[in-house]
Amino acid sequence: MIVLTRVDYRLIHGQVAMTWTRTVGADCILVANDAVAASDVQKAALRMARPSGVKLVIKNVDDAIAALNSGVTDKYKLFVIVETIADAHRLAMSCPAITSINLGGTRSTDEATYHLSTAIFATDADLGLLRELAEKGVELEIRQVPTEQKMDASTLI
């Protein structure tokens, strides 16, 4: 069962490792990211950031989709983390089990001219992807930490 799907460009860091994992009661984290899955050093660094007592699986996005749709993840309380809105879109368009996406943080770049919240920056393309997800009925909620009020991103795009 997926307990949370989060977009966070920092992947596993303080808010994720210490606060979210505990609050949603996850026993397994899936990081779905093409670059990290292809880099042994990045994988090793993420393993060091893994919260204790939680399993960590790192896959590229295609393999993550296959795993989520195969049923092998059903026995876990799974916390899925992706780096970008584009990766979240890839995942959610192919995995019916993803019904909600938490927007935690995206990278502030020159192209990301839409500032949806303190930590969410989006490009034109991102907005289009978010609209598609909203039309599909996927909840899009902005929160950096669990105690914040959910902000509905679909009203901002």
Place this chain on the structure above:
Amino acid sequence: MNRILLASHGPLAKGMKDTLAILAGQNDRIETLCAYVDDQSRDVAKMIDAWEAGIDPDDWWIVVTDVFGGSVNNEFLLRLSEGAFTLVAGMNLPLLVELSVMLDSLDEAALDRAIDSCRASIQRCTPPVAGGDDDEDF
């Protein structure tokens, strides 16, 4: 209700609360006492008396001080037998994130477990080594 008081020499308690808010969100059940930051905060005993006079006896207060043996902790220690609060020395961020996240359900046993697990979080770091661990799969 469970509440936390962060108490320190200087502004550490206030800074810790601000940093904690980044990781675990704002929490109005966490308060701070910063001693020796100005003329009004040189008398630690008086500051603690004023704080104690305002607390609700139905609340469980966990006081977390910056260092065991320091004047701030010593002043709390003198009042500990009154049973108005629980005292923890050795303020650190992992401990406070843990306490903050489970503040509603916190009890004595959970507090002791949190102290044990935060102790293990202090560690000398080594560079990430590629292929050092077997990749986990589902």
